[in-house]
Amino acid sequence: MKRKIEKSELIFKIVAYFFLIVFAAMCIYPLLYALSAAFSSGSAVDTGKVVIVPIDVTGAAFMSVVQDNMFWVNYANTLFVTFFGTVWALGYSILGAYALSKKRLLGRHGWNFVLVFTMWFSAGIIPQYQNYMQTADIFANLGIVDLKWTIIIAMGMNATNIILLRNSFEGVPSEIEEAARIDGATEMQILTKVYIPMSKATIATVALFFGISRWNGYFWAFKVVDYDHRFSWPVQVYIRDYINKYTSIAGEADPTTVDDRMYWYDTHSYAAVSAVYSMVICAIIPILAIYPFIQKYFAKGVNMGGVKE
Amino acid sequence: MFKLKYDDFLVYDEATGTYSMSPEQQVRDQTEKNRWKNVGWTVLKDWRLYIMLVPMLLVYILWKYAPMYELMGCFKDPTTGDTEHVATYSWVGLRYFEEIFTGLESNLFWRAFRNTFITAFYGLLFGFPMPIILALFFNEVRSNITRSVIQVCVYLPKFLSTVIVTSLALILFRGTGGGVQSIGVVSKVFQLFGASKADLENGLVFTTRYYRTIYVITDLWEHAGYDSIVFFAAVIAVSPTSYEAAQIDGAGKMAQMRYVVIPSILSTVVIMLIMKIGGLLSVGYEKIYLLYGQGAGQNIQNNYAACDVVSTLANRWSDDADTKACGIAAEMMNNLIGMILVLGANSIAKRASDVSLY
Numbered sequence: 001m002k003r004k005i006e007k008s009e010l011i012f013k014i015v016a017y018f019f020l021i022v023f024a025a026m027c028i029y030p031l032l033y034a035l036s037a038a039f040s041s042g043s044a045v046d047t048g049k050v051v052i053v054p055i056d057v058t059g060a061a062f063m064s065v066v067q068d069n070m071f072w073v074n075y076a077n078t079l080f081v082t083f084f085g086t087v088w089a090l091g092y093s094i095l096g097a098y099a100l101s102k103k104r105l106l107g108r109h110g111w112n113f114v115l116v117f118t119m120w121f122s123a124g125i126i127p128q129y130q131n132y133m134q135t136a137d138i139f140a141n142l143g144i145v146d147l148k149w150t151i152i153i154a155m156g157m158n159a160t161n162i163i164l165l166r167n168s169f170e171g172v173p174s175e176i177e178e179a180a181r182i183d184g185a186t187e188m189q190i191l192t193k194v195y196i197p198m199s200k201a202t203i204a205t206v207a208l209f210f211g212i213s214r215w216n217g218y219f220w221a222f223k224v225v226d227y228d229h230r231f232s233w234p235v236q237v238y239i240r241d242y243i244n245k246y247t248s249i250a251g252e253a254d255p256t257t258v259d260d261r262m263y264w265y266d267t268h269s270y271a272a273v274s275a276v277y278s279m280v281i282c283a284i285i286p287i288l289a290i291y292p293f294i295q296k297y298f299a300k301g302v303n304m305g306g307v308k309e
Numbered sequence: 310m311f312k313l314k315y316d317d318f319l320v321y322d323e324a325t326g327t328y329s330m331s332p333e334q335q336v337r338d339q340t341e342k343n344r345w346k347n348v349g350w351t352v353l354k355d356w357r358l359y360i361m362l363v364p365m366l367l368v369y370i371l372w373k374y375a376p377m378y379e380l381m382g383c384f385k386d387p388t389t390g391d392t393e394h395v396a397t398y399s400w401v402g403l404r405y406f407e408e409i410f411t412g413l414e415s416n417l418f419w420r421a422f423r424n425t426f427i428t429a430f431y432g433l434l435f436g437f438p439m440p441i442i443l444a445l446f447f448n449e450v451r452s453n454i455t456r457s458v459i460q461v462c463v464y465l466p467k468f469l470s471t472v473i474v475t476s477l478a479l480i481l482f483r484g485t486g487g488g489v490q491s492i493g494v495v496s497k498v499f500q501l502f503g504a505s506k507a508d509l510e511n512g513l514v515f516t517t518r519y520y521r522t523i524y525v526i527t528d529l530w531e532h533a534g535y536d537s538i539v540f541f542a543a544v545i546a547v548s549p550t551s552y553e554a555a556q557i558d559g560a561g562k563m564a565q566m567r568y569v570v571i572p573s574i575l576s577t578v579v580i581m582l583i584m585k586i587g588g589l590l591s592v593g594y595e596k597i598y599l600l601y602g603q604g605a606g607q608n609i610q611n612n613y614a615a616c617d618v619v620s621t622l623a624n625r626w627s628d629d630a631d632t633k634a635c636g637i638a639a640e641m642m643n644n645l646i647g648m649i650l651v652l653g654a655n656s657i658a659k660r661a662s663d664v665s666l667y
Contacts, residue, residue: 008561016446023443024462027530030477031465033494037480048491096365099358106352111362118373120648124640125594125620126627127379131372154372162365187357216470219595236472244603248489249479251515251602271489273480280473287468295464 031284038062038277045271061274062281071279073231074238077148078215078283081234085152085214089161090207097165098191115159132224147225147232155220156213161206168202169195205297215287239279246272383638387630405634406642414635420614421622425643428524428597428618429589435525437585439533441578444540445570463534475599478527482519484512515602517615524600524616539581543574580658587654590647594620619643 032052037045041056049055065071099105100112122128136150144150172195180190196203218236225232233241243250246260264272319328352359382395383405390397409418443463450456466474481495492500492509500509504519513519547570555565601616619639626636 008563012562013449016449020443020446020450020459023534024459027463027466027534030481030530033481034477046489046491048494048497051494092364092368095361099362102355102358104355105358105362106348111366114366114369118369120651121644122373123376123380124637124644125624126633126637126640127376127382129627130379131376135372153368157368157373187355187361191361212468216468216472218470218472219598236470239476240472240599243476243479247480249476249483249512250599276476276480280476283473284469291465291468292461295461 034277034280037271038274038281040271040274042265042269042271042274045274058270060268061270062278064268064270064275065278065282070230071235071238071282074233074235075282077232078234078236081148081151081217081221082211082214085156086207086211088152089156089158089210090203093158093162093165093206093210094191094196094203097162098169098195100162100166101169115162118157119159128220129223132220136224147229150224151217151221151232151234156210156217158209158213161209164202164206165199168199172198201297208294208297212287235279235283239276239283242272242279243276247276249273380637380641383634383641385634387634392630405638409635409639409642414632417617417622418619418635418639421617421619421639422643424616425590425592425618428521428616429592431521431525432528432592433585433589436528436532436536437582439529440536441540441574443533443537444544444574445566447537447541448544448570460534463537465534466531467535469531471593471595471599474527474531475596478523478600479512479514482513482523484510484515512602514600515612517612520601520612520615524597527596527600540574540577543577544570547573579661583654583658583661587651588647589650590643592618592620594618594624597621598624 029052033050036052036054037050038061039054039057039059040050041058041060044050044055096115100108100115102108105111123131132150132154135154136147139145139150139153176194176198177190180194185193216236217234218240221234222237222240225237227241230238230241240250246264248261261272319334320331321328379395382398384400384402385395385398386401386404387395387398389399408414447456447460450459481493482499483489483493483496485492493513496504496509496513499513499519504513508516508519514523551569551573552565555569560568597616597618598621601612601621620643623636623640626632626639
């Protein structure tokens with residue numbers, strides 16, 4: 001009897017380990033391939049010799065990216081948008097969530113509904129696009145010509161994050177608030193001295209959610225910031241533009257750039273995709289750098305995000 | 310003579326022949342007024358709280374609700390009136406709805422609508438069980454270090470941007486051409502399973518047959534690991550004594566799964582499933598837009614048959630004033646159905662388990 005249990009358990013364990021290791025390898029493989037292709041010679045990449053280790057190691061593609069000024073301008077834009085976008089979104093989210101968490105707030109359910117409704121229904125791409133373009137116009141009239149500010153202020157709303165914050169604030173015992181009030185704390189002091197320190201984990205999680213979505217944002221930045229304003233592009237838009245121009249992976253070339261593709265090797269010793277991969281590596285380095293520290297917050301955030309009421 | 314509950318609210322003055330408010334009603338009226346006075350007072354007392362609400366509401370009204378004003382564009386002819394202001398267009402009723410349902414654009418619309426459902430359905434069919442399986446298997450890994458290493462690997466793709474995910478996919482599945490002699494590295498795996506030469510050289514992402522497979526694979530790659538977190542939390546919450554009890558009763562590994570683990574994570578699974586179904590129609594258009602190839606070439610146009618969803622179709626329609634209204638109408642339909650699904654799913658979840666997301 002005992003042996004039988006051990007046998008079935010062993011088989012299950014072997015299957016589990018095998019499956020997990022294969023899946024983990026699959027998850028990591030494209031990144032490993034990116035790394036080796038970035039440092040391989042053009043012919044090795046284009047003839048498909050590179051599978052997992054770099055062939056004919058060369059840093060030419062990576063150096064070309066390092067020297068690409070436009071890439072770094074856009075990279076700096078992304079850092080800028082990520083930082084200020086997160087601060088802005090976190091700011092109004094914390095204030096709003098704090099107010100929403102108070103039972104004494106009149107029309108609490110109504111205000112809540114204003115938030116939650118946006119999770120159910122959105123106007124769609126075309127109206128949203130018109131709205132963003134009008135916003136950009138209004139900002140320009142106000143003297144804010146840089147489209148980065150449109151991206152920072154008008155985009156990246158997330159009602160789920162506000163609800164996460166609200167739930168966390170609701171979990172703070174009201175006795176502490178009352179004690180602070182008796183000691184003469186103002187509303188703002190209660191928020192900054194009591195609520196924010198007590199919900200540090202949630203705020204960190206929400207800040208990371210906002211930050212990651214800012215770092216990775218593409219579509220609306222691409223739609224709103226056109227080629228003439230490419231000095232305001234985030235880096236994701238630059239990478240995609242580079243792909244469309246110089247590689248054939250995303251479909252056919254624009255008539256104006258088809259020559260760049262045709263005669264690529266006349267002026268370059270590396271493959272265009274190697275440059276793309278070098279950019280990809282540069283773009284994920286910040287995420288990889290903070291990833292070990294943020295992982296536990298994300299696990300926590302997901303479990304909090306679940307069920308309430 | 311019948312008596313109403315509050316039939317004493319008026320008194321008839323026989324001398325003047327007029328009605329006036331009864332004393333009881335005057336008291337009632339006074340308390341009502343007091344209540345309103347109190348409302349004003351509570352708001353005034355906590356005015357800081359309401360000021361705190363203002364920035365958030367402003368942001369939502371300006372950039373989430375203001376676009377909904379533009380939705381009326383789907384009932385209006387954009388070639389009339391002042392192009393800048395949707396309110397000045399003339400009303401045309403349901404003309405654009407007719408156009409997308411039965412008229413000129415109906416082929417494109419129904420194709421995109423069907424694709425939205427199919428894409429979402431495949432995403433659910435493969436994307437839902439995978440995190441559960443991963444969570445069950447994670448539970449088998451006894452060594453904390455090994456498990457952490459594997460978890461770090463499988464969560465990682467979630468943090469990459471859509472541009473990066475799609476460019477990795479496009480390169481790994483690329484075809485030949487443009488000076489490239491070799492097909493993508495992962496395409497070679499498909500070659501082993503008998504993908505045709507023409508498809509491989511065209512680039513597997515741009516073929517109608519393999520597009521959905523690749524979409525599902527990249528979806529799993531991106532989300533499965535991260536989505537397993539919530540199930541893994543449910544699995545490790547099962548108390549060890551339950552396993553021991555089952556073992557003493559002679560349950561093998563499969564029996565333990567069947568009678569101990571599955572029942573205890575079932576409520577989580579049901580909730581997550583209902584929520585997934587609720588979000589069925591909000592497929593990520595950004596990824597599809599980036600994956601489905603740019604350009605007017607025949608090979609890419611053919612691919613639209615498999616991958617064009619309502620949002621990407623509306624995005625393509627948005628350039629032309631003629632089709633713009635159709636795009637607004639199409640996406641509004643899609644989002645309304647999506648909203649009904651979400652609300653339905655939420656009310657089912659509420660009834661099934663007394664919990665809901667909203």
